Amino acid sequence: MIYQGNAITVARGLRDGGGDIATLTFDLKDESINKLSSAVVAELGEAVKAIEAESGLNGLVIASAKDVFIVGADITEFHGMFSKGEGQIAEMLEHVHAIFNAIEDLPFPTVTAINGLALGGGCEVTLTTDFRVMSDSAKLGLPETKLGILPGWGGCVRLSRLIGADNAIEWIAGGSDNRASAALKVGAVDAVVPNDQLEAAAFDILARANAGDLDYQARRAEKTGPLKLNPIEQMMAFETAKGYVAGKAGPHYPAPVEAIKVIQKGAGESRARAQAIEAKAFAKLALSDVAFHLVGLFMSDQVVKKKGGQYEKQARPIKQAAVLGAGIMGGGIAYQSASKGTPILMKDIKDDALALGLKEARKLFAKQAERGKLSTEQMAEKLANIRPTLSYGDFGHVDLVVEAVVENPKVKGAVLSEVEGLVGEDTILTSNTSTISIDRLAENLTRPENFCGMHFFNPVHRMPLVEVIRGEKTSDAAVAATVAYARAMGKTPIVVNDCPGFLVNRVLFPYFGGFSQLVEQGADFQHVDRVMEKFGWPMGPAYLLDVVGMDTAVHAGEVMAEGFPERMGGMGGGGTKSAIQVMFENERLGQKNAKGFYAYEEDRKGKPKKVRDEAAIELVKGVATSHKTFTDEQIVARMMVPLCLETVRCLEDGIVATPAEADMALIYGIGFPPFRGGALRYIDAMGVAAFVELAAGLAEELGPLYAPTDKLRQMAEAGERFYPAAQH
Structure with missing residues (x-):
């Protein structure tokens, strides 16, 4: 045994035709999966040093003893790491690069046997070796952009050199898992075999490399050298991709475009310089609010999945x-x-x-x-x-x-x-x-x-x-x-x-109540839609009401008004008919009959496309009892405060058990902007005290829908938050 740790072992053995081979096996004790926590990365560094010190080796196989290869870095450590600042992040990346580069520079051929999911940091481990052989049921991918960051352990640098800039951009910006057949097609792996033949295939590749049939040094030179693209090819590959990806990702998700810039800037550079470019971009993204919230969402999602799994264990099928x-x-x-x-x-x-x-x-x-x-x-x-x-x-x-x-x-x-x-x-x-x-x-x-x-x-x-x-x-x-x-x-x-509207609709209708009050005071509903879409919602409140259906909204509004008369009695806010009720009475039900706040025409795919409708605009004008003008900031506050407060009340009333479940329900159920983390993370980001001050000020003019709860006021005074400060 060359090395023995809690997550990694390195054994040495003779192989027919392959010589003396080291096998580095990931097998994290007391866990069903392998993940790259800081402790495991430290072990990997020790294991690589032990391999470097061993004489007479002819090759290295990296493998896993679990059903997955490595699912990625330990995301539960991200908030703590990111909170330490740019210097600490850079130090961490430099440390990992040194370990991964040491694997890549070993004086003999190397191969990874990918037996299951190899994602994020797990995929980046596979890229360090000269060759990769993959089980036909395995998947490979770099999902970091979905967390608001980018592959920072050499993924941007190595993958682009291995499979070409175009394919690497697709993999990294898309953040999706890739099946074995797709990985083989683009050259991310060298062979795909049934799982029971994986080990034999890996040793066979090493034997062929040692026999000179496979030139592992040429492979390595290609992977560590500059990208082979002339300036015109670079411009075509990167500029076109940036425009397309920016359009798909939208303005609130910078990581996919940043990843393309990293590949572009590092294209003509040496490995060390390209990795430095990658590390700098990673640190910049890691310190952003978007990354903080998306990482928080991942952890909240894990809470929800874990709870679901616990219920499932008790259930008959x-x-x-x-x-x-x-x-x-x-x-x-x-x-x-x-x-x-x-x-x-x-x-x-x-x-x-x-x-x-x-x-x-x-x-x-x-x-x-x-x-x-x-x-x-x-x-x-x-x-x-x-x-x-x-x-x-x-x-x-x-x-x-x-x-x-x-x-x-x-x-x-x-x-x-x-x-x-x-x-x-x-x-x-x-x-x-x-x-x-x-x-x-x-x-x-x-x-x-x-x-x-x-x-x-x-x-x-x-x-x-x-x-x-x-x-x-x-x-x-x-x-x-x-x-x-x-x-x-x-x-x-x-x-x-159980309660009227349960969780999601109970929280959604104060949002519609805020919208009704804005319109009643003279706000242009189309402008409100544009502001809330810019804020990050997939559609503004008027558009959403058209999709929900005015009949459904009126019925649900009546249920809410009966259940919570002080806050939700009469969506008009001032005793007048709301814009929603006026639409309903004029048989403008929304998309279901092609007219609501907007009119609807079929697009080329046969889907409803909203268009401006003067009749709707005139009807809404009739609802207005005053003609105030509102800044974008005021519109956001008027819309978001009631929604966030009702989420707080649902948590306080025991309708939902945890902040994580409340926030995930809003993201999965009504499209709350994921990059903002959910209603309770949104309050945390603003600061509970600042949120209470904002809400209390609005409540003086607009009534109980905007009034902070006593418990929320107490949280503000005590400097408390919904999620632990260690996660920020």
């Missing part, structure tokens, strides 16, 4: 599901269940509704087939997982039912009561309701412990969030089964407690 109601929503739920492998019955009382639900599912499967994600046979097989029915005949064998009928408490109550008498005693009943109290819907059930909410967001196939709503009598088993089913559908479930 859902082998057969059913959905009641076969409209667009029911069809979307059926598609999602069937596409992920859980058979589902789709029940309705009308043939044409079943036809509509099947049409929706078939359309979504067809899109998958068009993109090459499914073969025709796979599409047919998955579609067969959906069984339309007009009767309850097979409901005795169903494990979980999703009720997705019209958003009316009487109708939902009757349907749930009816189906409860026709399913097994252990069958879980769920309601896909966006606002109606779960306790109210449970009143007529004989087994309320088997009932909870399962709120999907539209469109089902795209929106990642599912709110699982626990009623007063809901059992842990019902929650666990529903969470497990949502995860099996590829969704991110977040468990919340």
Whole structure:
């Protein structure tokens, strides 16, 4: 044994035709995965020194003893590292570069055997060796730009020299995982083999390199030298890419374009100079608010996933599901269940509704087939997982039912009561309701412990969030089964407690309330939309209302007003009709009938495209009781403060358990700008005391919707925050 650590071992052994080979194996103790924490990186440095000191070696294989290779750096260390400042970040990068360069400079051929996920720093480890052989089930990628940073351990430098600037830009700016076939096609790996042949293939490559059949030194020279592009080729490759990527990433996400600049600046440089350029750019991005928030989101997402996994362990599997109601929503739920492998019955009382639900599912499967994600046979097989029915005949064998009928408490109550008498005693009943109290819907059930909410967001196939709503009598088993089913559908479930609007809609409607008050005081709704889109929302509030539907918004607004009359009674704010109500009364429902705050025309792809509508503008003018003008900063404050305060109230009321779950629900459910980290991180970033001062000032003019809670005032006085200061 050459080296033995907590995460790394290096063993020496004779190989036929290959000579004396060292095998460096990553196998982090007490963990299911390998990750590159600062402790593991330190071990890697020690292991490389031990290899350098060993005489008579003919090669090195880098491998993993786990199902993954290395999933990347330990992201939980990022906030702490970044908070130490540019000097410490540069020192860390210099240390890692020295270790990785030492691997690259070993006096014999080297190869990495990639047996599973090799992402981020894990991918950068593979780039240090002369050759790479990859399991056919493995994936390779550099997702750092999704965290607001860029590959800083040599990834920008080495990958561009290995696979060319164009391919490296696509991999790094896109941040996606790449299958073995794609990696082989661009030259990121030298061979792809079944997993059980991986070790033999790695040793075979070393034997061929030692025999002179493979020129490892030429490979190494290519990887450590300048990029072979003349000035015109450079300009075409980089300038075109920067424009395209900037358009895709948007102004709030600088990392993808910065990565291209790093590759461009380092293209003609030596390894040392190119790595220095990469390190400087990494440090600059690491100190940005965007990186701080995106890293925080990653950790919040891990909290949500961990909680979901804990529920899943307690749950019995859902082998057969059913959905009641076969409209667009029911069809979307059926598609999602069937596409992920859980058979589902789709029940309705009308043939044409079943036809509509099947049409929706078939359309979504067809899109998958068009993109090459499914073969025709796979599409047919998955579609067969959906069984339309007009009767309850097979409901005795169903494990979980999703009720997705019209958003009316009487109708939902009757349907749930009816189906409860026709399913097994252990069958879980769920309601896909966006606002109606779960306790109210449970009143007529004989087994309320088997009932909870399962709120999907539209469109089902795209929106990642599912709110699982626990009623007063809901059992842990019902929650666990529903969470497990949502995860099996590829969704991110977040468990919340029952209240009007639950979490996401309860938080969203004060945002709409802020919008209504702005419009009532004379703000131009189109300007408000532009400001909030510039702030980072995927669409402004008027546009969002058109997408939600004015009828849905009015109904939900009434539920909120009944539940929280002091804050949300009457969305107009001054007792007048709100712009939302006026739109509804004039049958301007939004996209569903092609007219709302905007008019809608079909674009070339058949999707609704919003256009200015003078009739809508005149209607909204009639709502205004004054004609104030607002700065962009004032509009942002008027919109964001009520939303953030309601998130705080949901946390204080125990509707949601943790700040992480609250923030992730808003990001996954309503498109809260990810680079801002969520409502509670937004308050932390402003400072709780500064936020309370802003809110209190607005409350004097605008009323209870803007009033900080007593507990939030206490947090401000005590200098507290929602997330630990160590993470900032």
